Amino acid sequence: MTQISRDDVQHLAQLSSLQLSDDELDGLQTDIAAILDYVDQLGELDTTGVESTYQVTDLENVWRDDAVIDSKVSREELLALSPDALEHQVKVPKVL
Amino acid sequence: MSHIKTIIDNITSGASSARKEVERALEKATENEQYHALLSVTRERALQRANDIDARIARGEEAGALAGVPFVAKDNFLAFGAPTTAASKMLEKFETPIQSTAIEKLEAAGAICIGKANLDAFAHGGSTENSAFGPTKNAFDTTKVAGGSSGGSAVVTALDIVPFALGSDTGGSIRQPASFNGVVGVKPTYGTVSRYGVVAMASSTDTIGCFTKDSEDAELVMSIMAGRDIRDMTTLPDFFTPERVAKPHQKIGIVKEFMSDGVDSEVRQRVEEYIEKLRTAGHTVEEISMPIVKYALAMYYIIVPAEISSNLARYDGIRYGHRAEAKWSLAELYGRTRDEGFVTENKRRIMIGSYVLSSGYFDAYYLQAQKARTLLVNAYNELFESYDALIGPVSPTPAFGLGENTADPVKMYLADIMTVPPSLAGLPALSVPAGVTATGLPIGVQLIGKRKSDASLLALARSMEEK
Numbered sequence: 001m002t003q004i005s006r007d008d009v010q011h012l013a014q015l016s017s018l019q020l021s022d023d024e025l026d027g028l029q030t031d032i033a034a035i036l037d038y039v040d041q042l043g044e045l046d047t048t049g050v051e052s053t054y055q056v057t058d059l060e061n062v063w064r065d066d067a068v069i070d071s072k073v074s075r076e077e078l079l080a081l082s083p084d085a086l087e088h089q090v091k092v093p094k095v096l
Numbered sequence: 097m098s099h100i101k102t103i104i105d106n107i108t109s110g111a112s113s114a115r116k117e118v119e120r121a122l123e124k125a126t127e128n129e130q131y132h133a134l135l136s137v138t139r140e141r142a143l144q145r146a147n148d149i150d151a152r153i154a155r156g157e158e159a160g161a162l163a164g165v166p167f168v169a170k171d172n173f174l175a176f177g178a179p180t181t182a183a184s185k186m187l188e189k190f191e192t193p194i195q196s197t198a199i200e201k202l203e204a205a206g207a208i209c210i211g212k213a214n215l216d217a218f219a220h221g222g223s224t225e226n227s228a229f230g231p232t233k234n235a236f237d238t239t240k241v242a243g244g245s246s247g248g249s250a251v252v253t254a255l256d257i258v259p260f261a262l263g264s265d266t267g268g269s270i271r272q273p274a275s276f277n278g279v280v281g282v283k284p285t286y287g288t289v290s291r292y293g294v295v296a297m298a299s300s301t302d303t304i305g306c307f308t309k310d311s312e313d314a315e316l317v318m319s320i321m322a323g324r325d326i327r328d329m330t331t332l333p334d335f336f337t338p339e340r341v342a343k344p345h346q347k348i349g350i351v352k353e354f355m356s357d358g359v360d361s362e363v364r365q366r367v368e369e370y371i372e373k374l375r376t377a378g379h380t381v382e383e384i385s386m387p388i389v390k391y392a393l394a395m396y397y398i399i400v401p402a403e404i405s406s407n408l409a410r411y412d413g414i415r416y417g418h419r420a421e422a423k424w425s426l427a428e429l430y431g432r433t434r435d436e437g438f439v440t441e442n443k444r445r446i447m448i449g450s451y452v453l454s455s456g457y458f459d460a461y462y463l464q465a466q467k468a469r470t471l472l473v474n475a476y477n478e479l480f481e482s483y484d485a486l487i488g489p490v491s492p493t494p495a496f497g498l499g500e501n502t503a504d505p506v507k508m509y510l511a512d513i514m515t516v517p518p519s520l521a522g523l524p525a526l527s528v529p530a531g532v533t534a535t536g537l538p539i540g541v542q543l544i545g546k547r548k549s550d551a552s553l554l555a556l557a558r559s560m561e562e563k
Contacts, residue, residue: 015450019431031444031505038506039394045468052466053473055300056522057287062329073193083419095426
C-alpha cells in the first residue's frame with residue numbers, strides 16, 4: 001500500500017493552490033493513496049530504451065503566417081468577465 | 097425517433113420548418129426535465145436563428161447542410177445564449193465572448209443549438225454524478241447513471257429531444273454514456289475536430305465528437321465539424337471523407353483481455369452476437385491478445401491528471417469565473433477560489449497531477465507512463481498491420497446505479513478500462529448500440545480503427561445497422 005502522509009497531502013494541496021477543509025483533506029488522503037496504489041503497477045513494465053510519447057499527431061512545427069487576426073472581442077468585453085475590474089485594470093488583493 | 101435526414105427532408109418539402117423543429121425540441125426538453133440532462137436552454141437565440149433560417153429558405157437562399165436541425169452541446173463548449181459552466185461553480189455565471197469552432201461550423205451549416213447538456217464538472221468522471229448541479233439520470237432507468245462525462249448529451253439524444261448532441265471524449269466520455277443510453281457515440285481520431293473554445297481537460301487526448309441515433313447521421317455531423325483550424329494547432333490536415341460502402345471481407349480482431357470473466361456476462365453476450373453478425377456479413381473475426389492493454393488505465397490516470405493539473409491552473413479567480421472572498425493575500429484568494437469552484441473529483445485529479453509531476457516522482461510516474469504509452473501505441477500499430485478494426489465492449493458493465501461507485505474513485509475509474517486505450521493512442525473509436533440486458537439496459541459495442549480510419553469505421557457500423 002502506498003504511504004502518503006497528512007503532510008504530503010497538505011503539501012500537494014499547496015502546490016495545487018487549493019485551500020481545503022480538514023474533512024476534505026482526510027478523504028483525499030485515502031483516495032490519493034488508493035489511486036497511487038493502482039497506478040504503481042506500471043513499475044512492472046520494462047521501459048528501458050523506450051522513447052516517450054507526448055503527442056500522437058505526428059505533426060511537427062505547424063506554422064502560420066505572422067498576421068494579425070481580428071478576434072472581434074473588445075477589451076471591454078474581456079474586462080467585464082473579471083470579477084473585479086476598475087479603469088481598464090483587473091483588481092486583485094495585495095501580492096506582497 | 098427523428099433522424100437528421102428526416103428532419104432535413106421535412107423542412108425541405110415544407111412539411112416542417114426550422115421554427116417547428118426548434119419548438120418541438122424545446123417542448124421535449126421541458127417534458128423531460130426530471131432527467132436533468134440539460135443545464136440550460138437557449139430558447140431566445142434558438143428561436144431567432146430558426147426564424148432567420150426559415151426566412152432564408154423562403155427566399156430560396158442556400159441555408160446549409162443542416163438547415164433547421166436542432167442540437168444540444170455539452171456545457172464545456174463555449175456557446176452564445178447561455179452561460180458555459182462546465183457543470184462547475186467555477187464557471188457557473190461565465191458568459192462567453194466567443195464560440196467554439198465546432199459550434200461555429202455547425203451554425204454556418206444551419207444547425208441550431210437549443211441548450212447545454214450536463215456533464216461531470218470539467219468532464220472529470222464517468223457517471224455525470226460529479227456535476228456541481230446534480231446528476232443526470234439514465235434515459236432507460238432513472239435509478240441508473242447516465243454515464244459520463246458527456247451524460248447529458250447522451251440522454252438528450254436517447255430521449256429524442258434532439259437528433260444529435262455534441263460531446264468531448266478524453267478517455268471514454270462520449271463512448272461510455274452512448275453505450276449506457278443506446279445511441280451511437282463517435283470519438284474521432286485525435287486532431288480531427290478543433291478543440292478551440294472547448295474547456296480543456298487533458299490536451300494530449302481531448303477530442304470532440306457527437307451522439308446520434310445512427311451512423312449515417314454521425315457521419316454527416318462529423319464531416320461538418322472535422323477539419324484543420326488555425327486556432328487549434330493539433331488539428332490534422334483535412335482527411336475526413338465519408339465512405340458510402342463498407343470495405344468487404346474485413347479482418348477484425350477481438351482483444352481477448354476485454355472478454356474475460358471480469359466483464360458482465362450480458363455485455364459479453366451482446367458483443368458475441370454482434371461478432372456473429374459481422375461474420376454473417378462476410379468479415380473475419382479472430383481473437384487476439386494485447387497484454388499491454390491491462391496497463392492502459394494506470395498510464396491514463398497518471399498522464400491525464402498531470403495534464404489536468406496544468407490546464408486547470410488557469411482557474412484562479414482573477415480574469416474570469418468565480419472569485420472567493422479573501423482578506424489577506426493573493427495566495428488565499430487562489431486557494432479559496434479553487435476550493436469553492438472545484439468539486440472533489442477535480443481536486444483529486446489536480447493533486448494526483450501535482451504529485452506525478454513533482455521532482456522526485458516525475459521519472460517513476462509521469463515519464464514511465466509516457467514510455468509505457470509508446471509500448472501501447474506500438475502494440476496497436478502492429479495489430480493494424482493485419483487487422484482493419486478491433487471490436488470489444490465499451491464498458492465492462494451496463495449502466496450502474498446512482499451512488500453505487502461514488503465512494504470509491506478507483507472503482508469508478510475502472511468503468512473506463514476499455515475506452516482509455518484507444519484514447520492514449522489517438523485512435524478513432526465508436527460506440528454502437530448492440531441490444532439490451534434482460535432488464536432493458538442498453539449495451540454498446542466498441543469499434544476501434546487505425547488513425548484517420550474514422551469514415552471506414554462509420555461505414556462498417558452503418559452496414560451492420562442495415563442488417
